[in-house]
Amino acid sequence: MVFIPYGRQSISEEDLQAVADVLRSDYLTQGPEVPKFERAIADYCGAAHAVAVNSATSGLHIACLALGLGEGDVAWTVPNTFVASANCAIYCGASVDFVDIDPVTLNMSARRLEEKLKIAKAEGYVPKVVIPVHFSGLPCDMAKIGALAQEYGFHVIEDASHAIGASYGNGKVGNCQHSDITIFSFHPVKIITTAEGGLATTQSAELARRMQDLRSHGITRDAARMAKPNEGAWHYEQLDLGFNYRMTEMQAALGSSQATRLDEWVARRHAIADAYDKKLAHLPLILPVRESGSFSALHLYVVQVDETKTSLTRRQLFDAMRKAEIGVNVHYIPVHTQPYYRENGMAGVSFPASEAYYSRCVSLPMFASLSDEDQARVIAVLEHIFTVPEHSLA
Structure with a gap:
């Protein structure tokens, strides 16, 4: 695979x-x-x-x-x-x-x-x-x-x-x-x-x-x-x-x-995002927004596990996707939680929205050359993960 x-x-x-x-x-x-x-x-x-x-x-x-x-x-x-x-x-x-x-x-x-x-x-x-x-x-x-x-x-x-x-x-x-x-x-x-x-x-x-x-x-x-x-x-x-x-x-x-291909590639990213938006809407995920008045370059397509709709954790989702050879990632570990920053004035400091987002987020494959077939595989794996019993993801 x-x-x-x-x-x-x-x-x-x-x-x-x-x-x-x-x-x-x-x-x-x-x-x-x-x-x-x-x-x-x-x-x-x-x-x-x-x-x-x-x-x-x-x-x-x-x-x-x-x-x-x-x-x-x-x-x-x-x-x-x-x-x-x-x-x-x-x-x-x-x-x-x-x-x-x-x-x-x-x-x-x-x-x-x-x-x-x-x-x-x-x-x-x-x-x-x-x-x-x-x-x-x-x-x-x-x-x-x-x-x-x-x-x-x-x-x-x-x-x-x-x-x-x-x-x-x-x-x-x-x-x-x-x-x-x-x-x-x-x-x-x-x-x-x-x-x-x-x-x-x-x-x-x-x-x-x-x-x-x-x-x-x-x-x-x-x-x-x-x-x-x-x-x-x-x-x-x-x-x-x-x-x-x-x-x-x-x-x-x-x-x-x-x-010379910048606009073409951004347009392709929007097509990929449109497909994700449509095909993932039924899953217990919080999908990214695209605001009116601005046009995203869509470097990343980040989903968040909706804790109100599933007991599956971000770690379980991440590990299951990687096990299926889908190279998801996490963007980003909040900077203030890094050891260097904790040791230099940030110990005990909290930024709740950033920390809550981090606990739920997973970046899905997003690049201009991502094929329709590979994107379909990403979506199918996500659907499978949310339908199988959690103990089988271990």
């Missing part, structure tokens, strides 16, 4: 050719392919600038630095995310706190955010940066979050690692209408891939310049920005403490090729 993963990349002959062309070229790094990829994604999203990096984690890190996050500052994100959404602030010397999720959308609750901001302001501080996460590809309530940013004076970084191809209102996620910077991920399980890789979009030329410096050791070759007269074509100056976060030419070429 063939194992069906929860997510996987799709690589075409055109993708292979694009990478092979770079390998035969004069540039494997710092050539023309990275700017080409950056321009393609910026134009797609409606952003003025894009900065490609070697991972979304790197993108989050330099986005925080570009916004001046540092020692003594606080960043807020959600517990329901991968640890990188929080770690990026700690890399900068800042501290991290969390805002609980909305139990329906599974995104940062704008209501909880506003409540927490009111308390924080009364106590004499507000976060320097808020990092909402577009979980599973569904956009957060960015108009509300952006309005709160204006009212309380914090910066916004959209963690859109799941959400390239998604839309909010009349624009694409990544246009930064309600934020300073948006970060995308191109890990192999994401909607398009560069193997590893990430990218930041922004409408600010200054933020783009800062991130460009930081991704490459803080170095410039721009004579107009140098402290000393240009000594020759070899001359460069380090203006800041940066990092080696550059994307390679091969990665960028793969990304540009993949991006």
